[in-house]
Amino acid sequence: MSTKAKARPATAPVVFTANRLRDGRVVWLGTAGLWRDAITETVPFAPEAAETGLALARQGERDQHVVGVYAVEVDLAGPTPLKFRERLRVQGPSVAAEAA
Amino acid sequence: MNALTYPPHARTYRYDEIDREFLQERIAEFRGQIERRLAGELTEDEFKPLRLMNGLYLQLHAYMLRVAIPYGLLNSAQLRQLGRIARRWDRGFGHFTTRQNIQFNWTKLEDVPAMLEALAEVDMHAIQTSGNCIRNTTTDEYAGATPDEVVDPRVYAEILRQWSTLHPEFTWLPRKFKIAITGSPNDRVAAQVHDVGVLAKRNERGEVGFEIHAGGGLGRTPIIARKLRDWVPEAEFLAYMEAVLRVYNALGQRENIYKARIKILVRDLGDEFTQMVEREYERMPRDRYRLDPEIVAAIGAHFAPPPFASLEDQALHADPEFRQWASASVRAHRQPGYASVTISLKPIGGIPGDASADQMEAVADLAERHSFGEIRVTHVQNLVLPHVRQEDLYALWGGLRAAGLATPNIGLISDIIACPGMDYCALATARSIPIAQRISERFASLDRQHDIGECFINISGCINACGHHHVAHIGILGVDKRGEEVYQVTLGGSATNDAAIGELIGPAFSYDTIVDAVETLITTYIAHRVPGERFIDTYRRVGVTPFKDALYAPA
Ligand code: SF4
Numbered sequence: 175m176s177t178k179a180k181a182r183p184a185t186a187p188v189v190f191t192a193n194r195l196r197d198g199r200v201v202w203l204g205t206a207g208l209w210r211d212a213i214t215e216t217v218p219f220a221p222e223a224a225e226t227g228l229a230l231a232r233q234g235e236r237d238q239h240v241v242g243v244y245a246v247e248v249d250l251a252g253p254t255p256l257k258f259r260e261r262l263r264v265q266g267p268s269v270a271a272e273a274a
Numbered sequence: 275m276n277a278l279t280y281p282p283h284a285r286t287y288r289y290d291e292i293d294r295e296f297l298q299e300r301i302a303e304f305r306g307q308i309e310r311r312l313a314g315e316l317t318e319d320e321f322k323p324l325r326l327m328n329g330l331y332l333q334l335h336a337y338m339l340r341v342a343i344p345y346g347l348l349n350s351a352q353l354r355q356l357g358r359i360a361r362r363w364d365r366g367f368g369h370f371t372t373r374q375n376i377q378f379n380w381t382k383l384e385d386v387p388a389m390l391e392a393l394a395e396v397d398m399h400a401i402q403t404s405g406n407c408i409r410n411t412t413t414d415e416y417a418g419a420t421p422d423e424v425v426d427p428r429v430y431a432e433i434l435r436q437w438s439t440l441h442p443e444f445t446w447l448p449r450k451f452k453i454a455i456t457g458s459p460n461d462r463v464a465a466q467v468h469d470v471g472v473l474a475k476r477n478e479r480g481e482v483g484f485e486i487h488a489g490g491g492l493g494r495t496p497i498i499a500r501k502l503r504d505w506v507p508e509a510e511f512l513a514y515m516e517a518v519l520r521v522y523n524a525l526g527q528r529e530n531i532y533k534a535r536i537k538i539l540v541r542d543l544g545d546e547f548t549q550m551v552e553r554e555y556e557r558m559p560r561d562r563y564r565l566d567p568e569i570v571a572a573i574g575a576h577f578a579p580p581p582f583a584s585l586e587d588q589a590l591h592a593d594p595e596f597r598q599w600a601s602a603s604v605r606a607h608r609q610p611g612y613a614s615v616t617i618s619l620k621p622i623g624g625i626p627g628d629a630s631a632d633q634m635e636a637v638a639d640l641a642e643r644h645s646f647g648e649i650r651v652t653h654v655q656n657l658v659l660p661h662v663r664q665e666d667l668y669a670l671w672g673g674l675r676a677a678g679l680a681t682p683n684i685g686l687i688s689d690i691i692a693c694p695g696m697d698y699c700a701l702a703t704a705r706s707i708p709i710a711q712r713i714s715e716r717f718a719s720l721d722r723q724h725d726i727g728e729c730f731i732n733i734s735g736c737i738n739a740c741g742h743h744h745v746a747h748i749g750i751l752g753v754d755k756r757g758e759e760v761y762q763v764t765l766g767g768s769a770t771n772d773a774a775i776g777e778l779i780g781p782a783f784s785y786d787t788i789v790d791a792v793e794t795l796i797t798t799y800i801a802h803r804v805p806g807e808r809f810i811d812t813y814r815r816v817g818v819t820p821f822k823d824a825l826y827a828p829a
Contacts, residue, residue, distance in 0.1 A: 196312065197382035198337035238314035241332060257757040259334075259696060262705075266335060267697035269625055269707045 585611020
């Protein structure tokens with residue numbers, strides 16, 4: 175999968191997200207290379223350590239646990255993604271009828 | 275095997291044993307591939323093309339399964355089964371798309387084989403709903419019912435389906451390929467913005483032939499199609515279509531995804547494209563492609579008129595609320611005493627095109643009771659019961675109301691097309707659905723909607739334009755501006771006989787101000803309209819300036 179963070183070096187702390195292979199649900203890279211459901215359980219990497227984080231995240235792809243790994247720049251409070259798209263990934267669809 | 279009983283008179287194409295065996299083989303094959311993927315034996319790079327061939331996408335929050343609804347036709351057993359799938363394997367909803375298909379947004383990879391089995395029980399599948407192949411042909415939702423129909427397009431849509439399904443030469447086209455066909459002089463299928471748009475018609479001798487347009491499309495480069503031929507005789511239909519596809523397949527620009535659609539080729543080559551198709555057509559072994567009248571008749575038998583009763587036209591029930599609904603939703607039928615009913619999937623504040631499992635089942639029941647068990651999906655993301663007795667309309671309305679499906683807004687400003695946008699789609703640059711929800715809430719008053727009259731608002735969440743924003747009276751395109759959503763507005767588009775691409779009116783609006791912008795456009799129209807004018811008429815008469823001035827005037 176393409177990663178936007180790879181194309182442009184991170185300038186803010188990053189966390190890693192992917193979709194879980196089995197059910198496609200959004201997951202976040204936590205401690206010990208484990209993939210977690212909640213962004214609050216993720217481990218942020220400093221911008222200069224983003225490459226190290228990416229290598230760890232890719233292991234999840236090689237182990238066939240997750241699909242489509244990429245880095246997400248965050249504000250450490252939360253952490254909260256800087257971009258709207260990933261904030262939606264955290265929240266789920268913003269539309270009421272199907273939110274479950 | 276078909277475990278469910280079909281309504282006897284629903285005119286959907288019935289699979290034969292060969293079709294069913296083929297489907298079972300495909301499911302078994304994909305089941306094996308999924309098992310190997312889950313066991314880690316296939317990588318995502320290896321698996322992705324396989325899942326896409328089976329209609330399975332990976333979206334923002336989950337996998338999405340796109341199920342083909344051939345030319346938008348369903349029978350009640352099929353719709354009921356879609357409801358069951360929504361309840362069992364999704365979150366209780368399905369989303370009807372502008373391609374007359376349905377998508378399940380919360381699919382789990384491990385559930386897919388069971389979902390495909392459930393679909394196969396009712397002769398449905400998800401094959402060819404993705405990838406660079408010929409996709410589901412779309413057609414007129416009032417086919418076989420509308421008084422203005424000259425030729426029944428379902429027959430030829432089914433012929434196109436059989437011809438294009440697994441066509442060995444056209445499995446790897448330069449890009450996806452979408453065909454729309456209508457058999458009425460009034461275009462309800464947006465024929466001129468499809469890769470190929472077909473108008474089936476008759477000559478003075480009553481013979482069937484086809485007017486062929488090619489190279490239309492929306493997306494990054496919206497283009498109105500070019501007419502290639504005014505008349506292709508019925509027997510030569512597939513030969514001519516094959517010639518169009520061959521020229522495209524040979525010359526389409528595979529190396530550049532933005533230039534790979536047929537519209538770019540047709541635009542660049544102009545008349546030369548037409549000539550190349552003609553030359554290809556001339557040298558084709560016509561006999562091999564000749565459409566045998568017996569085959570046409572055999573397929574036509576699947577779409578024979580249902581056993582209509584001999585009835586007289588009737589006056590509508592006097593209930594004013596019912597009449598308001600009927601004025602928007604009920605349409606004339608070719609058979610005296612009958613009508614077609616459009617069911618709005620656009621409740622105020624709702625998600626355009628979404629139906630709950632309960633609603634799908636309710637519509638299936640109502641279709642059985644009132645419309646020979648037949649349902650159509652429209653490219654505007656609504657449903658149609660094609661053949662309803664006028665004497666049953668009041669009872670049908672009662673049933674629809676009980677299911678929350680009687681919003682009387684068909685063709686009005688809250689009958690909005692919206693793609694899934696960033697709430698679901700991995701390609702999106704902005705959300706579409708909440709914009710549609712907020713616009714419909716702003717214009718919730720039915721009296722106001724009726725006063726505004728026909729007005730089409732279409733919203734896309736990225737330049738791919740699945741929400742057909744270019745051909746809306748008011749088109750809204752969500753784009754990303756430094757990580758935030760903003761919305762561009764186009765005016766004056768049309769998807770009917772007078773097809774036109776809307777004009778970009780000026781700088782984009784924020785998520786918070788876009789609904790006010792729409793309101794300003796509407797008040798400007800109301801201030802300028804003369805009696806009898808729709809939004810689009812006023813826009814065409816007065817031009818863009820008053821709208822621009824109203825939107826961008828300094829406060
Ligand atoms: S227009 Fe864009 S955002 Fe909307 S469904 Fe199509 S690809 Fe997704």
